[in-house]
Amino acid sequence: MARSTDWLPSLWMEIFNDLLDYELDNEDPWTLHFNYSITDKLTAQEKNRGWKICCTCTQAEFKCGSCGKTWFSARVTVLFRYRLRRGRGTIIMRPFGQSCLTCQDEFDLPGFARKTVEDSLVKVFSKIRKNCYMENDDNNDIDAAPSPRRYTKPHKSTLCQACKEGICKQDDNDDGTAG
Numbered sequence: 677m678a679r680s681t682d683w684l685p686s687l688w689m690e691i692f693n694d695l696l697d698y699e700l701d702n703e704d705p706w707t708l709h710f711n712y713s714i715t716d717k718l719t720a721q722e723k724n725r726g727w728k729i730c731c732t733c734t735q736a737e738f739k740c741g742s743c744g745k746t747w748f749s750a751r752v753t754v755l756f757r758y759r760l761r762r763g764r765g766t767i768i769m770r771p772f773g774q775s776c777l778t779c780q781d782e783f784d785l786p787g788f789a790r791k792t793v794e795d796s797l798v799k800v801f802s803k804i805r806k807n808c809y810m811e812n813d814d815n816n817d818i819d820a821a822p823s824p825r826r827y828t829k830p831h832k833s834t835l836c837q838a839c840k841e842g843i844c845k846q847d848d849n850d851d852g853t854a855g
């Protein structure tokens with residue numbers, strides 16, 4: 677049984693495949709990939725090739741690879757790049773890590789709850805409907821019911837990989853334009 681602190685690409689894949697038919701009602705095949713070095717800055721060439729950005733802020737649990745300490749964070753960045761080209765859809769995601777307050781060494785990758793994965797993917801699918809299929813989504817601006825607030829310590833930028841790369845923020849409302 678996987679622990680909630682484990683980074684599990686397979687969980688994302690599973691939920692992605694579960695949601696796909698329901699969320700994107702069309703014939704185009706979409707696939708989800710992982711890349712641990714993408715940024716939110718698209719080059720002109722990438723934009724021309726149709727890449728768009730969706731940056732989400734969500735919550736996750738971490739476990740230090742050195743001392744085993746676990747912690748919860750309500751400010752965990754997950755970055756998506758997506759595009760629809762020649763009838764094929766591609767989504768690339770990157771979770772951003774955090775490092776342990778005690779050890780302050782490497783960044784550990786986040787472990788997500790199933791519900792969090794669902795909420796994040798629903799958000800990306802909503803962006804895709806809007807930006808790749810030009811659908812007017814009634815729910816587009818309605819956020820999912822907020823999760824119960826959990827107490828977390830103030831966000832420490834020095835321990836956050838997304839802060840280090842300058843993309844950590846509460847959430848985004850943009851339409852793929854880097855801003």
Ligand SMILES: [Zn+2]
Pocket residue numbers: 740741742743744745776777778779780
């Ligand atoms: Zn540690």
Ligand SMILES: [Zn+2]
Pocket residue numbers: 751831832833836837838839840844845
């Ligand atoms: Zn941060």
